[in-house]
Amino acid sequence: MQWLSPLFGLYAAAVAIPLLLVLYFLKLKRHEMLVSSTLLWKRAVQDLQVNAPFQKLRRNLLLLLQLLALIAMLLALAGPMIALDKGPGQRYVILIDRSASMNATDVAPHRLTEAKKQARVFVESLRSGAVVSLRDRADHAMVIAFDRHAKVMCNFTSDRRQLAAAIEAIEAGDGASHLGEAVTVARAFAQPSGGEAGASSAEARAKLVLFSDGRIRDVETIVLAQDELVFHRIGQVRDNIAITAMKARRSYERPEQVEVFASLANYGTESVTRDVQLGIDGDVRAVRSVTIPGRQADSDGATPVPGKVAVNFSLAHSGEGVLEVRQLTADALTCDDAAWGVLEPPERLSVLLVTEGNPVLESALRACPIERLDPCTPAGFDALDPALFAMQSAYDVIVLDNHAPARLPRCRYLTFGVVPSGIDVNSPRALENQVIVDWRSRHPVLQHANLTNLFAAQSRMLELPRDADVLAEFNESPALALLHRRGSTFLLAGFDVLQSNWPFEPSFVLFCYNALNFLATQTGGGEQHELSVAEPIALDDISAETVTVTCPDASEVEVQADSGRGARFPATYRVGVYRVKIPDEAPRFYAVNLLDAAESDIAPRSELKLSNMTVAAAAQGMERANVPLWPVLVLAALVLACVEWVAYNLKARI
Amino acid sequence: MPATKPTTRKLTELLDSKFMARLDSLDVLSRKILQGKLQGERRSKRRGQSVEFADHRPYVVGDDLRFVDWNIYGRLEQLFLKLFLEEQDLTVHLLVDTSASMGMGEPAKATFAKRLTAALGYVSLVNNNRLSISLFADGLRTQLTHMRGRNYLPQMAEMLLTTDCDGFSDFEKACRDAATSRIGSGITIVVSDFLFKQGYEAALRRLIGARYDLYVIQVLSPQEIEPELGGDLKLRDIEDGDAAEITVSSALLKYYKRNLAAYCSELNDFCTRRGAVYVRTNSADSVESLVLNYLRRVRLLR
Known part of the structure; x- marks a missing residue:
């Protein structure tokens, strides 16, 4: 069952029932009394009525008052409205920014609340449809909340209560703000349905009403028509201290040694000194005072850049843990005052070397800090069941020395010589006498390795797919390439080590060291533990049906595993540490960080520089555009009823 | 008290002995010297x-x-x-209203009327006048005629004491009947509240004649003279059940009193113009002072 206008009925009842009561009281109950004769009393009453002044007028006065009360009620039911804003019904799209910067507390309690408040005022000022009307002149509006993605809170409607509820339902998030998607969604919804689009395109174009602090990332890419966007600026201050970068890594040589790097930015103009604290699993390990310079004009003088300072901590921690870097002084925006990192326990690699016999390679690998190195013959490797092999995941890296196995289990590979088949790499012919012409010395794999003197007597021509990363090039072909295929990572060297002078070069050992180091970073369970806001937590190969995710605000969410034994938790809208509990396993931690210099810059913009024009913020705050008259009328009806009662009593008494 | 023993009702219930002793010295006086039937006093x-x-x-x-x-x-x-x-001798004809309206009031108008009647009857009987007493409501109810001498005192007392006040009042019919039954000449005294909806003029005209003096004694209760009412009332007439809805206000009371005064003065004028005597009494007043003072002043008694 649906009520078209339940409130209408309520208003009617609220008026009619008290009035009925008043009318009931008007009908007096009289005490009965015996007298010897009513002769004289009747004469007295007659005299009274005849002699009372304005007799006729008063009889009419009651009628008049009743009529006025009735008219007031009827008018109230008709729902009149003083429309301060003339014209036909408009369509509005209310865009409310709920990105991280809208959590700033410079406008109490915070900017998003203020935006919602202003949006509500806007909604209340929309014209609602008349109860009885030939034309629908009501304003329609829809509500979209956006951060990185747009979320439609409410489709076009003229029901102001529904709109207010939709606005109220918007929750704060810690994401970056991207307006483009919201505009696209708004336009898609605003498209008039049916074929009459051409009839009133000007009328049908919805007006965008944006409530934001103006810190929108993609504002320069948006094209809007003239007067299509009204921008209501929320926010006042610009001072904010933020952690804009944070990274923790273990030293490769001394795995218990953890290096933490953080970068702090000051968006205020004054230089400030702040305490930065490092904690691990809730225990404070170090506090450091840093002075961050104020915002200064850029070299070209156009855009001032925030003052930045880098902090690094070094601590010994051999186990796993959750690192937290926090600046301790409260400021307008709290979600960028801390950053978290998930520290994995140091891991030593298990390497499988598949070779017919390559002592050079084997000794170079043994020199690296690895757990174990298992040599294996190509025949022995082919005999392994790839599915079982992948399941056991006994080895972190497989080194293929001049061997192209028929089946490749999912793993990370370092190959020399023959290229494995089935990874979109062709080696049509052999090459001879190749020398290195270029290499990417900054790539982690080739860090500190000097390949200047590398010479290969025999090599393979490599035809790589586009997404492959070429690390070093011979004069005719790529020499080293990095490729991701079928869940595996391949580091390809197109030549046999024994057919080159590389074993005699120091760079060979460095390469082996770096390659294992690099491939090892590709491991870690294959999962990303440090995420940005709204990036989903992805779990692969879980053994349970459901996992429990504990959010930073201590709420718990049950996530069902899908058919592929994976689970995704997309609702990482707030920064903090998310704890994932898989039954019968140790909990896993995921750090969701803002680490966004643009979003931490909370200074509200007074104008939006769109791609095609500049939209200035609305001069004043929201004001009512119309005034509903029915409460006044209902009040008038009530007052009239009271006056009528008084008049009736006066008539009876005089 | 059982009705089968009416003789136990004594005149002393109406008049005390001291009052009766003072009444002994009085006599009924007619302003006109009227021809009696017997050679009397x-x-x-x-x-x-x-x-x-x-x-x-x-x-x-x-x-x-x-x-x-x-x-x-x-x-x-x-x-x-x-x-x-x-x-x-002089015929004294007492016409007493016993309709339901006479039962109202505090003290009741009927009590006052009966005591007055008893006093006048006593005076008449002890002076050897011919006395007739007619009680009426919607017509004559009971009548005692041609009483003369003290011997009739108990009979008169019994009639007055055993008659209750109820029924409509039809004053004209009562007067018509009384006038036709009246013989000789003398004094007619009407005791009533005179609150008759159909009017009193035609009825009184029947009683006024050359051979009879007419005395009109109006008995009103204090509640009728000074109503002490308040609030929203529905006044119901005890005789015909007619209702009047009033909301008591000072203005209404003012109009009521003005109406009452006008009504009484109308009655007075009517009587005076026709040679009758009008006396207005309050049922709260004492019968003694009325009889011993006022009625002597209007020369009904001597």
Whole structure:
């Protein structure tokens, strides 16, 4: 069952029932009394009525008052409205920014609340449809909340209560703000349905009403028509201290040694000194005072850049843990005052070397800090069941020395010589006498390795797919390439080590060291533990049906595993540490960080520089555009009823 | 008290002995000298054989020589006749309202009316006047006629005490009946509240005649003279059940009193114009003072 206008009925009842009561009281109950004769009393009453002044007028006065009360009620039911804003019904799209910067507390309690408040005022000022009307002149509006993605809170409607509820339902998030998607969604919804689009395109174009602090990332890419966007600026201050970068890594040589790097930015103009604290699993390990310079004009003088300072901590921690870097002084925006990192326990690699016999390679690998190195013959490797092999995941890296196995289990590979088949790499012919012409010395794999003197007597021509990363090039072909295929990572060297002078070069050992180091970073369970806001937590190969995710605000969410034994938790809208509990396993931690210099810059913009024009913020705050008259009328009806009662009593008494 | 023993109701229930002793010295007085049926203690207009000298007149042929005053003839040598007033008895006719409205009031108008009636009846009987008492409501209810002498006192008392006040009042019918049953000449005294919806004029006109003096005694209760009401009331007439809805206000009370005064003065004027005497009484007043003072002043009693 649906009520078209339940409130209408309520208003009617609220008026009619008290009035009925008043009318009931008007009908007096009289005490009965015996007298010897009513002769004289009747004469007295007659005299009274005849002699009372304005007799006729008063009889009419009651009628008049009743009529006025009735008219007031009827008018109230008709729902009149003083429309301060003339014209036909408009369509509005209310865009409310709920990105991280809208959590700033410079406008109490915070900017998003203020935006919602202003949006509500806007909604209340929309014209609602008349109860009885030939034309629908009501304003329609829809509500979209956006951060990185747009979320439609409410489709076009003229029901102001529904709109207010939709606005109220918007929750704060810690994401970056991207307006483009919201505009696209708004336009898609605003498209008039049916074929009459051409009839009133000007009328049908919805007006965008944006409530934001103006810190929108993609504002320069948006094209809007003239007067299509009204921008209501929320926010006042610009001072904010933020952690804009944070990274923790273990030293490769001394795995218990953890290096933490953080970068702090000051968006205020004054230089400030702040305490930065490092904690691990809730225990404070170090506090450091840093002075961050104020915002200064850029070299070209156009855009001032925030003052930045880098902090690094070094601590010994051999186990796993959750690192937290926090600046301790409260400021307008709290979600960028801390950053978290998930520290994995140091891991030593298990390497499988598949070779017919390559002592050079084997000794170079043994020199690296690895757990174990298992040599294996190509025949022995082919005999392994790839599915079982992948399941056991006994080895972190497989080194293929001049061997192209028929089946490749999912793993990370370092190959020399023959290229494995089935990874979109062709080696049509052999090459001879190749020398290195270029290499990417900054790539982690080739860090500190000097390949200047590398010479290969025999090599393979490599035809790589586009997404492959070429690390070093011979004069005719790529020499080293990095490729991701079928869940595996391949580091390809197109030549046999024994057919080159590389074993005699120091760079060979460095390469082996770096390659294992690099491939090892590709491991870690294959999962990303440090995420940005709204990036989903992805779990692969879980053994349970459901996992429990504990959010930073201590709420718990049950996530069902899908058919592929994976689970995704997309609702990482707030920064903090998310704890994932898989039954019968140790909990896993995921750090969701803002680490966004643009979003931490909370200074509200007074104008939006769109791609095609500049939209200035609305001069004043929201004001009512119309005034509903029915409460006044209902009040008038009530007052009239009271006056009528008084008049009736006066008539009876005089 | 059982109705089968009415003799136990005594006149003393209405009049105390001290009052009765004072009433003994009174007599009913008629302003007109009326011709009675018997040669009673009353002077009559008719000259006749009596002890009380009235006048002389010159002798004319044919007069009875027995009434010639010879003493005057001896002095003046002219014949004069002595004229005597003939003393005759007086009929006192009491017409008492016993309709339901007379039962109202605090003290009840009926009580006052009955005591007044008893007092007047007592005076009449002890002076050997002919007394008739008629109780009426919607017509005559009971009548005691042609009473004379103290012997009738208990009978009168019993009738007054055993009659309750109820029923409509039809004053005109009562007066019509009373007027036709009335014989001789004398005094008619009407005791009522005179709150008759159909009016009193036609009825009173029937009672006014050459041979009868008319006394109109209106009995009103204090509640009727000074109503102490308040609030929204529905006044119901005890006789015909008619209702009047009023909301008591000072203005309404003012109009009520003005109406009451006008009504009484209308009645007074009506009576005065026709040679009748109007007396307005309050049922809260004492019958004694009324009878001993006021009625003597209006020369009903002597």
